Amino acid sequence: MGALKYAILGLLYQKNMTGYELTKEFETTLLQSWRAKHSQVYPELKSLTEKGLIQYEVKIAGNVLEKKEYSITEEGKNEFLQWAVKLNPIKPIPKDEFRLQLFFSSCIKPEERLLLLENQFTNHHNRLLELRKAIKKFSSIPPDDETEFGDYLVLLGAIMNEENTCKWLKKCITMCQEKMGIEVAAEN
Amino acid sequence: MGALKYAILGLLYQKNMTGYELTKEFETTLLQSWRAKHSQVYPELKSLTEKGLIQYEVKIAGNVLEKKEYSITEEGKNEFLQWAVKLNPIKPIPKDEFRLQLFFSSCIKPEERLLLLENQFTNHHNRLLELRKAIKKFSSIPPDDETEFGDYLVLLGAIMNEENTCKWLKKCITMCQEKMGIEVAAEN
DNA sequence: TTAAAACATGTAAGTATTGACATGTTTTAA
DNA sequence: TTAAAACATGTCAATACTTACATGTTTTAA
Numbered sequence: 403m404g405a406l407k408y409a410i411l412g413l414l415y416q417k418n419m420t421g422y423e424l425t426k427e428f429e430t431t432l433l434q435s436w437r438a439k440h441s442q443v444y445p446e447l448k449s450l451t452e453k454g455l456i457q458y459e460v461k462i463a464g465n466v467l468e469k470k471e472y473s474i475t476e477e478g479k480n481e482f483l484q485w486a487v488k489l490n491p492i493k494p495i496p497k498d499e500f501r502l503q504l505f506f507s508s509c510i511k512p513e514e515r516l517l518l519l520e521n522q523f524t525n526h527h528n529r530l531l532e533l534r535k536a537i538k539k540f541s542s543i544p545p546d547d548e549t550e551f552g553d554y555l556v557l558l559g560a561i562m563n564e565e566n567t568c569k570w571l572k573k574c575i576t577m578c579q580e581k582m583g584i585e586v587a588a589e590n
Numbered sequence: 591m592g593a594l595k596y597a598i599l600g601l602l603y604q605k606n607m608t609g610y611e612l613t614k615e616f617e618t619t620l621l622q623s624w625r626a627k628h629s630q631v632y633p634e635l636k637s638l639t640e641k642g643l644i645q646y647e648v649k650i651a652g653n654v655l656e657k658k659e660y661s662i663t664e665e666g667k668n669e670f671l672q673w674a675v676k677l678n679p680i681k682p683i684p685k686d687e688f689r690l691q692l693f694f695s696s697c698i699k700p701e702e703r704l705l706l707l708e709n710q711f712t713n714h715h716n717r718l719l720e721l722r723k724a725i726k727k728f729s730s731i732p733p734d735d736e737t738e739f740g741d742y743l744v745l746l747g748a749i750m751n752e753e754n755t756c757k758w759l760k761k762c763i764t765m766c767q768e769k770m771g772i773e774v775a776a777e778n
Numbered sequence: 779t780t781a782a783a784a785c786a787t788g789t790a791a792g793t794a795t796t797g798a799c800a801t802g803t804t805t806t807a808a
Numbered sequence: 809t810t811a812a813a814a815c816a817t818g819t820c821a822a823t824a825c826t827t828a829c830a831t832g833t834t835t836t837a838a
Contacts, residue, residue, distance in 0.1 A: 405687045406824085412694040422786050435689035437682060442825065444788055467786065467833050486694055487702045492713040494625060495748060496684040499593045501623035505740040506600040506674055512734055514675045525680040546700055546769035552693040555765070559758045560683060566754035570747045577743070581734035594794085610816050630795065632818055655803050655816065785834065795824075804815065 406446055407455075409436045411482040414456055414474040416549055421447050421470065431553060434560040447472060455481055504574075512582050516575065523571040530564040537561060594634055597624045599670040602644055602662040604737055609635050609658065619741060622748040635660060643669060692762075700770050704763065711759040718752040725749060 413419060413427055424447075425440040438446075447470075450456045455478035458470040474482070500522055507515040537557050544550035601607060601615055612635075613628040626634075635658075638644045643666035646658040662670070688710055695703040725745050732738035 405685070405690055408694075409690055412690070412697070415694070415697060420786075432690075432693065434683050435693050436685050436687075439826070464834055469786065483697065486691060486698050487706070488691075489706065489709045490687060490691075492688070492710065492717065493686065495622050495751075497593070497624050498681065499624075499678060500680070501744050501747065502593055502597055502600070502620075503674060503676075503678075505620065505623050505744050506596075506603070507740045507743075508735055508737045509600070509603060509671065510674050515734075518675070518677065521677045522680065529680065543765065546703075546766060547696055549696045552695045555695075555762050556689050556693050558761070559689065562754055562758045563683075563751075566750055570750045573746070574743050577731065578734060585734075608816075627796065652804055657816065783836075790829075799820075806813075
């Protein structure tokens with residue numbers, strides 16, 4: 403997709419960072435929009451350095467440990483800002499193994515379908531609680547010129563998304579139970 | 591992710607098909623849960639045949655055109671049904687380039703952020719209208735033992751998802767406009 | 779003081795996926 | 809009749825991504 407490049411440029415646009423710190427951002431703040439493991443981050447940093455979009459300075463931590471502190475170059479800023487305003491078409495609905503399972507669920511017993519749905523509901527509901535906890539760091543809506551504003555909007559979207567997913571799963575569960583009730587009734 | 595395998599097995603569990611027909615299913619019925627291009631489908635069919643999970647029969651269409659009609663084997667059915675009932679943990683929130691753009695949007699002008707949001711809203715709203723058109727093929731909720739039931743539940747989820755995305759984007763637009771209104775007011 | 783956790787940076791092999799290349803047949807509608 | 813659209817099957821190169829391998833330092837808490 404090529405967005406990893408812009409995720410890194412964007413983070414370095416905000417603040418100088420090491421590869422380790424960038425990786426941590428992907429595990430925390432950026433979790434709701436983009437992710438990357440350190441094994442993808444380090445090669446990308448190398449490539450962006452070769453392209454002249456970022457640069458680094460070696461810093462010594464403790465006695466010997468070498469850290470590379472990366473910063474964005476003027477060229478990097480230009481490329482990032484160009485991407486930041488670009489109007490893109492929407493992406494196809496993301497692949498989802500659970501939805502695939504549900505699509506084919508007429509092959510399994512109704513009780514097993516119900517188990518699948520209830521398992522998903524529990525997990526999504528737990529994630530919803532986590533996200534609601536996470537948004538508490540904002541005591542009010544941040545000003546629109548602060549970096550926190552984007553963070554807030556994305557987090558809000560993630561919460562609304564989980565709420566909606568829970569609502570859908572509950573609806574599916576209810577529909578399945580009704581169908582199963584009808585069958586049981588028909589047997590009697 | 592390895593789910594392509596089960597998508598193909600699932601489709602062949604329902605009905606014998608050629609690679610071309612399978613590819614079309616990914617472009618239509620399976621669009622809301624999984625996708626694959628023909629360049630991925632043909633090699634996967636070859637691999638599944640070698641593993642003994644599916645088999646094919648060559649059919650002649652017209653005068654010379656050779657079609658391979660694939661069917662699922664007993665071994666394939668077993669593997670598919672095992673997957674079909676497996677409880678999986680939920681996947682991380684999918685990567686989304688627009689959300690990444692929004693996350694970093696304090697770097698751009700408020701008017702440009704508004705353009706990004708409005709562009710997304712228009713596109714998602716159009717997709718919503720398409721999905722609502724698609725669900726009309728069901729005059730009522732299909733019985734839970736028909737293949738259409740899974741299709742219905744997934745389509746319902748896709749619609750609710752787009753509705754929610756539109757709601758979130760509208761909310762973001764309103765919040766941005768309010769912030770911009772305050773700034774304009776502060777200038778006077 | 780010492781062990782575990784966190785910090786720090788890389789590489790390598792394998793899988794998944796996309797987009798382009800490559801080729802030909804059959805059907806449909808102008 | 810003829811051109812376009814749909815049918816039909818493949819390969820190849822490049823990118824994206826994950827998991828595991830590989831190694832070492834510094835900090836923290838028991």
